[in-house]
Structure formats: structure tokens, C-alpha cells
Amino acid sequence: EPEVTQTPSHQVTQMGQEVILRCVPISNHLYFYWYRQILGQKVEFLVSFYNNEISEKSEIFDDQFSVERPDGSNFTLKIRSTKLEDSAMYFCASSDEAASTRPQHFGDGTRLSIL
Amino acid sequence: GESVGLHLPTLSVQEGDNSIINCAYSNSASDYFIWYKQESGKGPQFIIDIRSNMDKRQGQRVTVLLNKTVKHLSLQIAATQPGDSAVYFCAEALLSNQFYFGTGTSLTVIP
Incomplete structure (x- = not known):
């Protein structure tokens, strides 16, 4: 069964440094998402991406965050200047139709630790 | 604004018993709901979904019930197994992405 894959599984970064989290969505999917989950808390929406542009973003997704689909397979989340509170699990998801009609399929996440 | 919450943070059941996990939502305009299962160290895994024009949907050993009158969603797991031990999330979509x-x-299943 096709899967969403994320790399790395664990990223440790110094505060203030830039970090890029990578995702390979399921190949025939058209909608892409990033979520974050702080330890012990619920999964929070960050951003959705469709047709090479952001379609929705939450308040969490401020100017420090950006997303990109640099080629036909990868989908990345960049945090420009990391803060301690950015420490969390970051999940990538994809779906073949819009979120209100079809389930999103999640990767196993990248654990981001900011020191 | 929208809010989705769960009545109980933990649930323990004996292996073989049925489990019921509840969820409340606040936005009556929500039209699509999903239950996800999350095992330790993994991402949310799709279990079952239901649209707002339905009251009930069944899958393999799982049933989702939707009560739009009281804005309540439940997940029933039949004959719970140790492999069902995980965190279960409900999620709602509101005509958005x-x-x-x-x-x-x-959920903890006691052997």
C-alpha cells in the first residue's frame, strides 16, 4: 500500500538555525499538508498546499514557516529561525481530493528537537 | 470557532470486550468526520470516516455513529484486541482543506 514517507525521523537543531523537513507524498495525490503535534497534545493543522500554492494556513504558520514542492515528488517544510517552542512532531499528509471529501494519509513524522 | 474534544482522555478495556470512544464537536456546519488511530512513534492512521448525511457507518470491527442533534461522534470497536491499544483521535473537516x-x-486493552 502506498505510504507517505518523511525524513529525517529525528532532527536536532540549535535555536535560531534553519531546518528543512522533507516529505514524499503518495504519488497520485494532489493535496498536501503539514501538521504539528507537541508532545502529549493534539495534532494541529499548519498548512495545506494544492496546485503549487498554499490554500490554507493556520495562525501557527507565521512568516518563519514556508513550504515548497521543489519537484514532482517532494514536499518540504522550512522553519527559518527555529525557536524552542518549535520542538514537536511534524507530520506530513496527502490526499487525492480535498480534505472535506477524502481522508488524509499521514507519514510517521519527524521529531524536531530545538536545543 | 470550531472545537473538537473528547470526553475521556483514557479508556481501559478487557480483551474481547467492546470499546466505545466518544467525541464532541461544536460546529454544526461540519460535514465530514474521520477517526484516526495513532500508535506510539507513528503518524495518525485512518480508521473510518463518515459524512454528515449519514448516522452510522460500519467497517471491519469498527462502527462510527454520528448524532448531529447533539454534535456527538463515537467509535465502537468490537472484540477489542491488544493491537487496538493506541490513542484515538476524531477529526472534522469544515468545507475546507x-x-x-x-x-x-x-485506549489500553488489558489481556
């Missing part, structure tokens, strides 16, 4: 997740219920 994002899901709102609840806090989660941790």
Missing part, C-alpha cells in the same frame, strides 16, 4: 483534531483518547 484542513482537519481539526480532538485531544485524543488513549
Whole structure:
């Protein structure tokens, strides 16, 4: 069964440094998402991406965050200047139709630790 | 605003018993709901979904019930197995490209 894959599984970064989290969505999917989950808390929406542009973003997704689909397979989340509170699990998801009609399929996440 | 929450943060059941996990949502305009299962160290895994024009949907050993009158969603797991131990989230979509997740219920199956 096709899967969403994320790399790395664990990223440790110094505060203030830039970090890029990578995702390979399921190949025939058209909608892409990033979520974050702080330890012990619920999964929070960050951003959705469709047709090479952001379609929705939450308040969490401020100017420090950006997303990109640099080629036909990868989908990345960049945090420009990391803060301690950015420490969390970051999940990538994809779906073949819009979120209100079809389930999103999640990767196993990248654990981001900011020191 | 939208909010999705769960009544109980933890639930323990004996192996073989049925489990019921509940979820409340606040936005009556929500039209699509999903239950996800999250095992330790993994991402949310799709279990079952239901649209607002339905009251009930059944899958393999799982049933989702939707009560729009009281804005309540439940997940029933039949003959619970140790492999069902996980955190279960409900999520709602509101004619948009994002899901709102609840806090989660941790299900522990006692052998």
C-alpha cells in the first residue's frame, strides 16, 4: 500500500538555525499538508498546499514557516529561525481530493528537537 | 470557532470486550468526520470516516455513529484486541482543506 514517507525521523537543531523537513507524498495525490503535534497534545493543522500554492494556513504558520514542492515528488517544510517552542512532531499528509471529501494519509513524522 | 474534544482522555478495556470512544464537536456546519488511530512513534492512521448525511457507518470491527442533534461522534470497536491499544483521535473537516483534531483518547486493552 502506498505510504507517505518523511525524513529525517529525528532532527536536532540549535535555536535560531534553519531546518528543512522533507516529505514524499503518495504519488497520485494532489493535496498536501503539514501538521504539528507537541508532545502529549493534539495534532494541529499548519498548512495545506494544492496546485503549487498554499490554500490554507493556520495562525501557527507565521512568516518563519514556508513550504515548497521543489519537484514532482517532494514536499518540504522550512522553519527559518527555529525557536524552542518549535520542538514537536511534524507530520506530513496527502490526499487525492480535498480534505472535506477524502481522508488524509499521514507519514510517521519527524521529531524536531530545538536545543 | 470550531472545537473538537473528547470526553475521556483514557479508556481501559478487557480483551474481547467492546470499546466505545466518544467525541464532541461544536460546529454544526461540519460535514465530514474521520477517526484516526495513532500508535506510539507513528503518524495518525485512518480508521473510518463518515459524512454528515449519514448516522452510522460500519467497517471491519469498527462502527462510527454520528448524532448531529447533539454534535456527538463515537467509535465502537468490537472484540477489542491488544493491537487496538493506541490513542484515538476524531477529526472534522469544515468545507475546507484542513482537519481539526480532538485531544485524543488513549485506549489500553488489558489481556
